[in-house]
Amino acid sequence: MHSVSESNSIGGIKLSSDSNCNRKPKVKLTHRKLVMGQSPAATTVSEPKIITGDHGYVLEDVPHLADYIPDLPTYPNPLQDNPAYTAVKQYFVDTEDTIAQKIVVHANSPRGTHFRRAGPRQKVYFKSDDVHACIVTCGGLCPGLNTVIREIVGSLNDMYGVTRIEGIQGGYRGFYSRNTIPLTPKVVNGIHKQGGTIIGTSRGGYDNKKIVNSIEDRGINQVYIIGGDGTQKGASSIYEEVRRRGLQVAVVGIPKTIDNDIPVIDKSFGFDTAVEEAQRAINAAHVESESNENCIGLVKLMGRNSGFIAMYATLASRDVDCCLIPESPFYLEGPGGLFEYIEKRIKENGHMVIVVAEGAGQELVAESLRNEDGKDASGNKLLNDVGLWLSQQIKDHFKKQTEMEINLKYIDPTYMIRAVPSNASDNVYCTLLAQSAVHGAMAGCTGFTVGPVHGRECYLPFHRITEKQNKVVITDRMWARMLSSTNQPSFLNTKDIIESILDETPPTQLLDDQVAGNGLDTKSESLPKVALGCGHDNEGLHFEMTSTLEFNSTLDSYCLVDCE
Ligand SMILES: Nc1ncnc2c1ncn2[C@@H]1O[C@H](COP(=O)(O)OP(=O)(O)OP(=O)(O)O)[C@@H](O)[C@H]1O
Ligand SMILES: O=P(O)(O)OC[C@H]1O[C@](O)(CO)[C@@H](O)[C@@H]1O
């Protein structure tokens, strides 16, 4: 646990002065190293900052430059003189403000895990003239990258009067292999209306030592790193190396993923835009399938390990008859399989629309194609094209096994969706992310990423967003809503259900005293009913299956009982 030095309280708990970003100025420093003897042990990963309080209150705080550099001076926040903010009643965030990770609680629930609320602090740890910031974008494209770049530059410049901001070109490798691009408000003015990233991106090329050498050599003291899970892992290691060297450099991550697979935060930027853009492809598939006899419109959407785009695009469209995602295994042949459902749907309606996420059914594809496992430059598994494969399987099946002649139109809009500029709501979201990131860095916070938790911007320690991936929980209500909107078979069997329940943490059952990892309460002998899925019987009547999950202490495992 983090030690408590100067007292300050938060929710009745004593906090260290490091946490409140309000230290008294003592020595003037801009970019300094630790003096000999003060250097922390050269460990690869620093200790998480956990602060506990009454009634099970836990604050998972983010690191601060003052944690490892003593006697850092502070300055009044220049925002206090900014005419735009003078009318705001309480513009600076109260240092006691924290945000609860879980908001569904019971009367006797412990207060649980909290994160530090993002926003401007009264004192800052950088003098505006001394700031030398850089921005880098890594990983795949995502709508909103340019908006985040624009808003970081805007926030640094307009709010804090920072003028030295550079773009690192082409992702992580750009730190040590390319020249930088000066980023001024003029340069970034209209870029939020363009897709892509004006500074370029890449996979691979991560070299921790070379990157930190470049940061040090260039005299950079604020690093804004925009990217997905891989990027944030890299950012975390950059922070560790910066800390090990004792540099006064704030390392800030801004989570980016079109797949929405970053945990803890409400959603990632670009996701709304992707869902909206996916509607155009689904509409096209619907128009094609409606206008042609026995026609199937098949649309492939992105989603390597998480099927959020497919699920939300399906829910939004209402024209989709079947949505296949990585989290929900499916099968083709036999009763309850995809072919049977397609046949039924075509007989009923004369057409159908299928949405498949790129990571769905990968085991099936690999089995039939017997491909070697490939990896991209970042080490991500290369996927087989499930869309093409599924198109072929459907065509073959109907040609060989049935009297029915079908017509299949395959649409792959994946890169088109990723390349568009962000929509209005994502633009606002990107603005909040960028402003929060800048406020955090100016306040001396480091080794953190930003994002909304229950609608409030928070500072999150890197490990909280890199330790697991956000996935669609197929035993959750959202997936059930999706199933009931398409009427597709759930393709589930009891084993899948139990495995999924034990793997995932159903949000409504999430309380802090439960077993880590599966959300099940070992103290409770029985749990509420769980939905096993729904479907249609031979007469077309809708049915739902539920069961009670009980802990069997003899078997030391959970069992489904009273299946209805
Ligand atoms: N574990 C890791 N440690 C350090 N760097 C990493 C790690 N994983 C990935 N990286 C680096 O982060 C960058 C981006 O990683 P990656 O290509 O996996 O994209 P991502 O950030 O996960 O985004 P996307 O959502 O597009 O997959 C690459 O330069 C890669 O080398
Ligand atoms: O072809 P690329 O650029 O490696 O990107 C593809 C991957 O990027 C993502 O869009 C994530 O950024 C995945 O959905 C997809 O699998």
Ligand SMILES: [Mg+2]
């Ligand atoms: Mg990734």
